[in-house]
Amino acid sequence: MHCPFCRHPDSRVVDSRTSDDGASIRRRRQCPNCNRRFTTVETTSLSVVKRSGATEPFSRDKIVGGVRKACQGRPVSEDDLAILAQKVEETLRSSGSAEIDAYEIGLAILVPLRELDEVAYLRFASVYQAFESLEDFEAAITVLRAGHVDHDEDDTLEDSATTS
Ligand SMILES: [Zn+2]
Numbered sequence: 001m002h003c004p005f006c007r008h009p010d011s012r013v014v015d016s017r018t019s020d021d022g023a024s025i026r027r028r029r030q031c032p033n034c035n036r037r038f039t040t041v042e043t044t045s046l047s048v049v050k051r052s053g054a055t056e057p058f059s060r061d062k063i064v065g066g067v068r069k070a071c072q073g074r075p076v077s078e079d080d081l082a083i084l085a086q087k088v089e090e091t092l093r094s095s096g097s098a099e100i101d102a103y104e105i106g107l108a109i110l111v112p113l114r115e116l117d118e119v120a121y122l123r124f125a126s127v128y129q130a131f132e133s134l135e136d137f138e139a140a141i142t143v144l145r146a147g148h149v150d151h152d153e154d155d156t157l158e159d160s161a162t163t164s
Pocket of ligand 1: 003004005006007008031032033034035036
């Protein structure tokens with residue numbers, strides 16, 4: 001870890017603490033050359049195992065990219081997407097495993113996406129779960145409707161009241 005002030009290649013750890021979600025460690029470091037202090041944040045790595053068996057580092061950008069497509073034309077902001085990607089990462093990290101199956105990522109996306117926008121959720125689910133027929137859509141919509149009954153106090157979602 002190079003000192004950001006004098007580029008000295010070595011530093012001494014003065015203090016370290018784990019973030020609340022356990023995903024990163026903040027270290028307070030001191031440079032033995034110029035004696036200045038700086039902070040580094042180290043995140044534990046999270047890898048994605050793809051269907052081919054290859055692994056790649058987990059990327060929030062990829063989550064955002066995948067979900068953004070499903071959200072085209074929907075009232076979903078870039079902030080919403082960033083928050084969703086963060087939730088997905090927290091869910092995956094809370095599993096405690098360093099390697100995540102690509103399939104699990106899809107599942108971790110569906111839960112917050114359903115809360116964000118139901119149309120985007122259906123679009124994403126139809127690709128991810130490879131819907132093949134109208135019946136698959138109907139089944140997914142039935143599940144969504146059942147969810148509306150459970151939380152009808154926060155029922156701001158369109159056409160849930162008129163179609164049941
Ligand atoms: Zn230094």
